Amino acid sequence: GAVVSQHPSRVICKSGTSVKIECRSLDFQATTMFWYRQFPKQSLMLMATSNEGSKATYEQGVEKDKFLINHASLTLSTLTVTSAHPEDSSFYICSAQTSGRAGTQYFGPGTRLTVL
């Protein structure tokens, strides 16, 4: 159980375009989903916390107008990187949190974004 999918797994786009990444919890409902970014050989960096039906909470230094998050249902959150630039190239990983006392996070397989 606790399977999270993420699509696409890899995307290459031109500078200035927008890219949409989907994160789905397949076998459980996730009130809360998280979006992370990870640069090569660096730690996971939390970008934002996405709560179903409400606005996302962004971490300091993350531009909310550039990284649009929508959490329209209990099984789907999307991250749109708007007007992508080469410095946005990174590994973007979502996670979905189970309900209950423990609130374990399960990760999607990640999306490798390359902006040319």
Add this chain to the structure above:
Amino acid sequence: RKEVEQDPGPFNVPEGATVAFNCTYSNSASQSFFWYRQDCRKEPKLLMSVYSSGNEDGRFTAQLNRASQYISLLIRDSKLSDSATYLCAVSALYGQNFVFGPGTRLSVLP
């Protein structure tokens, strides 16, 4: 002081060795504790939750020390396939304030 700290390593150990990692946390209200494993260019995967009384899963043993605010992961009889980065995570009740450590890199050498 960072909320969750880990020795980044790398820990280079020979196959068959026993290796242990610690992870310290600063929030005394933390209630849930986890170890994740992340392979290169892959997503983190839950390795095990850490229970108050300590718990074991095969070659892996996790322990919690609330008084000193750290959790530990012990790997016995290391395999080459154990080479990865090990991330600890802590959270308050119901998953609030979920924070990951920066990870400890382990290389098991033949």
